[in-house]
Amino acid sequence: MKKLIFVFAFFAFSCGSDEDNYPIISGCTDSSSFNYDANANTDDGSCIPVLLGCTDPASFNYDANANTDDGSCGSVLLGCTDSSSFNYDANANTDDGSCIPVLLGCTDPTSINYDANANTDDGSCVDETTNSLIGTWVSVLQDSDDGDEGVNSLVLNADGTGSRRVLFPLSGELIYSDLTWSTAASVLTLDYEIDTENSVLNYTFTSDDTLQITDEEGDVNIAHRLNSDLVGSWSGVLTEDDGSQGQININFYDDSLGVEELVWPSDSSNEAITWMSTSTEITIFSNDSASDNLILGYTFIDINNVDVTIEGEFATTLTRN
Structure with missing residues (x-):
């Protein structure tokens, strides 16, 4: 025991x-x-949860809150990170202040409207051939059916758009269409918005401001470029043989339309017109009647004053309003 x-x-x-x-x-x-x-x-209650992330302070995506490296650390890639900038770098993850704004314009040094400051081409480049056609061209047409004389106005803009207007004063017929245009090897192609068929015209410059145009049917016509210096509002004083005086007011628009007003002590008139010009003459067509054309000779005194003649005789000095 x-x-x-x-x-x-x-x-x-x-x-x-x-x-x-x-x-x-x-x-x-x-x-x-x-x-x-x-x-x-x-x-002892001191447990800290695992927080995954990049723990390398030199990395692009360093996470100061992470306590466990997950292998996601990435290198710093400097560049422009603004997607709207010209030099945006999709690979960059850190902006270095190098962003350059987009500057639109013509970037082709061979074009006449080359813009040395542009860094992004906007399709506006114009070659020498295209530039020579830019403007408003006016020609006289003859209706083969009734002989009515019409005025054909063709507006060709630098951006490839334009319009065509044909007016026959006697019948009042008006044909109008917006269009796009292009040119190559002395061929002018007009694509009308209201017509499925194009006009393909052969052309030759007979002077800087005059075209000889041949259409698809072989008909030849002469078109004159509007003198843009004439575009604007003009006024002058007319004197009759008896010494009475009146005033003429003319508005020339850049699409070959215009308004002519004559004011006399006892009478006055106001009508729409179509006009065309050469280097020396202005032809005025009435849009309201089949009256005779008015042909004015003109000479610039300066940019705001033009001497005008009728049938070779001095008529008035038009002053720009």
């Missing part, structure tokens, strides 16, 4: 000493945490 008591006492003593050999070690005991401590045997 005494021996049994001794053995039990020895066993109890041994168990008590094991607890003394394993002290408490505080720390994070969650193995999924960033700061897991494999040596800790007592959790």
Whole structure:
């Protein structure tokens, strides 16, 4: 009995000493945490969750909140990051202040309207051949059916758009269409918006401001470029043989239309006109009647004053309003 008591006492003593050999070690005991401590045997609430990201401060996408590198670090790529800029770099991730704004214009050095400041071509380049045709061209047509004389006005703009208007004063017939145009090798192609067929015209310059045009049927016509210096509003004084005086007011529009007003002490008139010009003459066609055309000789005194003759005789000096 005494021996049994001794053995039990020895066993109890041994168990008590094991607890003394394993002290408490505080720390994070969650193995999924960033700061897991494999040596800790007592959790102290200090566990920090894993935050994935780039932990390299020199990288483009460095994440100061990340505590665990996930291999996503990217190198800094300098460049223009503004997608609306001329030199936008889709590969750049860090703007370096080099962005250049888009400047539209003609970038072809061989074009007459080349813009050395432009960095983005806007399709406005005009070659020498095209430039020679830009303007308003007017010619006289003859109706083969009734002999009515009509005026054909062709407006060719630098952007390839334009319009055509044919007016027959006697019948009052008016043909109008917007169009697009192009030229190559002395051939002018007109694409009318209201007609599915194009006009393909051969042309030859007989002077800088005069075209000889041959249509698809072989008919030849002469077209004159409007003198843009004449466009505007003009006024002058007319004197009759008996000494009475009146005033003439003319508006010349850049599409070959216009208005002519005559004011006399006892009478006045106001009518729409179509006009054309050569380097020395202005022909005025009445849009309201089949009256005779009025042909005026003209000479510029300066940009705002023009001497006008009728049948070779001085008529008046027109002054720009």
